[in-house]
Amino acid sequence: MTTRSETRTALDHLLTEIEHRNPAQPEFHQAAHEVLETLAPVLAARPEYAEPGLVERLVEPERQVIFRVPWQDDQGRVHVNRGFRVEFNSALGPYKGGLRFHPSVNLGVIKFLGFEQIFKNALTGLGIGGGKGGSDFDPHGRSDAEVMRFCQSFMTELYRHIGEHTDVPAGDIGVGGREIGYLFGQYRRITNRWEAGVLTGKGAGWGGSLIRPEATGYGNVLFAAAMLRERGEDLEGQTAVVSGSGNVAIYTIEKLTALGANAVTCSDSSGYVVDEKGIDLDLLKQIKEVERGRVDSYAERRGSSARFVPGGSVWDVPADLALPSATQNELDENDAATLIRNGVKAVSEGANMPATPEAVHLLQQAGVAFGPGKAANAGGVAVSALEMAQNHARTSWTAERVEEELADIMTNIHTTCHETAERYDAPGDYVTGANIAGFERVADAMLAQGVI
Ligand code: NDP
Numbered sequence: 001m002t003t004r005s006e007t008r009t010a011l012d013h014l015l016t017e018i019e020h021r022n023p024a025q026p027e028f029h030q031a032a033h034e035v036l037e038t039l040a041p042v043l044a045a046r047p048e049y050a051e052p053g054l055v056e057r058l059v060e061p062e063r064q065v066i067f068r069v070p071w072q073d074d075q076g077r078v079h080v081n082r083g084f085r086v087e088f089n090s091a092l093g094p095y096k097g098g099l100r101f102h103p104s105v106n107l108g109v110i111k112f113l114g115f116e117q118i119f120k121n122a123l124t125g126l127g128i129g130g131g132k133g134g135s136d137f138d139p140h141g142r143s144d145a146e147v148m149r150f151c152q153s154f155m156t157e158l159y160r161h162i163g164e165h166t167d168v169p170a171g172d173i174g175v176g177g178r179e180i181g182y183l184f185g186q187y188r189r190i191t192n193r194w195e196a197g198v199l200t201g202k203g204a205g206w207g208g209s210l211i212r213p214e215a216t217g218y219g220n221v222l223f224a225a226a227m228l229r230e231r232g233e234d235l236e237g238q239t240a241v242v243s244g245s246g247n248v249a250i251y252t253i254e255k256l257t258a259l260g261a262n263a264v265t266c267s268d269s270s271g272y273v274v275d276e277k278g279i280d281l282d283l284l285k286q287i288k289e290v291e292r293g294r295v296d297s298y299a300e301r302r303g304s305s306a307r308f309v310p311g312g313s314v315w316d317v318p319a320d321l322a323l324p325s326a327t328q329n330e331l332d333e334n335d336a337a338t339l340i341r342n343g344v345k346a347v348s349e350g351a352n353m354p355a356t357p358e359a360v361h362l363l364q365q366a367g368v369a370f371g372p373g374k375a376a377n378a379g380g381v382a383v384s385a386l387e388m389a390q391n392h393a394r395t396s397w398t399a400e401r402v403e404e405e406l407a408d409i410m411t412n413i414h415t416t417c418h419e420t421a422e423r424y425d426a427p428g429d430y431v432t433g434a435n436i437a438g439f440e441r442v443a444d445a446m447l448a449q450g451v452i
């Protein structure tokens, strides 16, 4: 019988090896640490999982593609970006995960996101494997025509690696409905196929699912509400701080408001806005979704209830709830200490890995309910899987139906994480619950399918 401490030693060795074999990929190391550090109890309790090679296979992507993306700007200048698709694990279904266009993208970032996606997708219970992709292209300040030419060039290589039964990309930072449209158009042109299920996040009129744009934010709020319910509380009357002002942040604010909470902040890389009356969503959507502007113009146009703070930390604003919805490592130890001092009750991750390991530790120690991204933000990829199901059946569901399914999926994920944490002597620890529950599903499928 393997003890937990023997298992922990073996995992520590593996983590050291991961760092050696994947140099200069700090985000991937961080994501691997966060998962592997919680697996010792399940590996000790279930000897079949401790089989040599299982976890080693899990941390090595099945396939990694890196390619050149040349494109011309409106002045005719040629730019060369780098494109990535990491197909991490397909034991449960076709690779599934978004594309990120942001200057900070590199192989390590895409690998961290792809690794997280394996467990997140397993938690949805919907038969999707894990993958992620993107480019170091920066869409900020680019014209529609430039973004279109970039997307066409990106897809001119990507098309050979994807397909409705193979690998199904979607959006992430810098990739929304506009980009998915250009990418889908180029895929259709190159392949001469109407293959709706090759991408998700499509427009509602041409194969997209209703509620997909809302799904990540709505789902995160439902997850936060479920954590609060465990503590005998609800969202009504709670003040919430939200970071970001993109897809996830906007629909997080929308659902918080609908359920009676007061979302008082949003942010972008220029700074944050506090609006004591609550964020005016019509104004925020106009600025971000229509004009593609910056959050300072929200404060200018909103009037006296709102102010813009350049730079600074949105986590300085006192609140009952915090929903980080921008990017990785945006909430550190100091931010966590400030949130705790201000009496925060729950932190639920809309973004992927927004809280640093030190911040997570501090929040959990202080008894704050903490929802890790791979559980809390799984609503987006879950509705992507529902989009694939609708595409396959050549049908489209009503918004009400999709929203009901989303609510059921989020409740199930919450229950699964909660019960799994209890089963492994970590009551209330959603990080352990999410990692072990996701791991069990993927590991069972990998064991059944042999050493591949
Ligand atoms: P968007 O591109 O729509 O919005 C991103 C927002 O975050 C913008 O306000 C952006 O500000 C801000 N941001 C991004 N990078 C940085 C940075 N390095 N520093 C400061 N601010 C930053 O992306 P999404 O809303 O789709 O994604 C947000 C997060 O949610 C990401 O972590 C993503 O992985 C995660 N996620 C997304 C899902 C989806 O369905 N879209 C599903 C699950 C998770 P600026 O414009 O100034 O850069």
Ligand code: 2IT
Pocket (backbone or CB within 6 Å): 096, 097, 098, 099, 120, 168, 169, 170, 171, 172, 200, 352, 377, 378, 380, 381, 382, 384
């Ligand atoms: O991080 C994520 O889960 C996403 N960006 C959504 C992926 C998807 O395939 O919808």
